[in-house]
């Protein structure tokens with residue numbers, strides 16, 4: 001069944017997966033996951049080896065991110081869980097605030113919107129500047145008496161740029177508010193980039209006012225999926241994240257994360273990979289991948305209709321096109337050519353873009369990638385920009401996201417040629433669907449996607 005999936009290895013999948021290109025290291029990681037698949041992180045006293053591995057990994061992250069001596073942390077299941085816990089801890093540290101808010105640049109990861117939704121913390125969105133970075137004065141102005149958290153990214157997922165952490169964390173500290181740096185994707189790269197002599201603006205715990213940082217091991221730690229680290233500047237800041245319940249007749253539940261029973265596999269896999277690659281290994285992987293980013297950006301400059309949206313601060317590149325073609329046609333053509341690149345819909349005043357997360361394994365393939373990208377662009381220019389049929393566009397624009405009925409959705413599926421009637425298949429070509437979604441407001445996109453997921457996920461029954 002895996003044959004239909006995007007490849008996890010080989011450097012041709014430029015989102016979702018991160019490939020060090022070190023086959024033996026991957027093997028070590030997989031063996032560790034298997035060895036610990038049945039171990040339970042619920043109770044560190046029953047599985048002391050898991051506790052040791054967690055403390056080792058948190059220590060590594062502390063060393064890397066200039067954490068002070070009394071910093072603490074937790075290994076979580078991923079970036080989203082780290083973000084959820086940072087928001088939950090910030091909210092619960094301020095029980096007197098009746099309607100808690102958090103100040104987010106509009107470029108903050110969607111995981112913060114999920115946290116807002118789960119925990120009832122209202123997001124106060126602040127527009128970013130023309131360079132896609134958060135604007136310190138505007139962020140500071142948005143901090144109010146109900147603000148429990150201010151968020152910045154290092155770097156942002158969509159544009160790959162680092163926010164001005166020093167100014168914003170300083171403004172948060174001046175108001176006595178926590179400041180979280182979301183370094184989920186860049187946290188294991190930027191410190192090595194700095195060591196390699198690249199310009200990296202200050203963003204770690206070396207910056208006064210930064211109270212917590214998230215960094216994913218299953219991204220540029222090149223570990224198997226299922227691990228991130230959430231660090232707090234001191235134990236007091238972490239305390240509200242922990243949960244204990246003795247108010248039932250079973251074992252006393254004591255959790256540092258959202259999960260209670262949790263496989264030891266991902267933690268062991270990450271521990272094995274981080275120790276196998278080692279500090280020198282990460283430095284070398286970072287050198288390789290940043291050199292690849294340079295070659296990629298230079299090559300994109302040679303492809304007429306394409307441009308890089310912002311000069312990358314790290315390993316993420318966002319591209320856009322001029323009016324001669326459409327990013328959605330390009331992403332489909334790349335898929336057919338065996339490369340996975342990720343479309344990003346238009347947002348506020350911004351055009352739709354293509355996201356690339358470069359891995360070390362892609363470094364030797366950059367020239368081949370650029371050739372494929374050039375051919376995909378030629379194909380997209382020949383086809384011209386996508387035009388959504390006017391009556392379908394009108395149909396979509398008339399839909400109400402707060403009241404999307406099954407009939408509306410079935411009508412839309414039929415109109416775009418995806419069978420309705422209870423279930424849907426995965427579409428062959430995404431370009432038309434992305435172009436259609438691009439017409440919709442964010443609220444309507446969300447409603448359509450949720451309806452789609454509902455149809456996609458239906459049980460396979462032996463009994464009907």
Ligand SMILES: *Cc1c(COP(=O)(O)O)cnc(C)c1O
Pocket residue numbers: 078079080081083109111153155156157182183184185216228
């Ligand atoms: C990936 C990412 C997240 C969410 O992480 P998951 O591991 O996908 O849950 C949050 N923030 C940023 C900046 C990310 O890149």
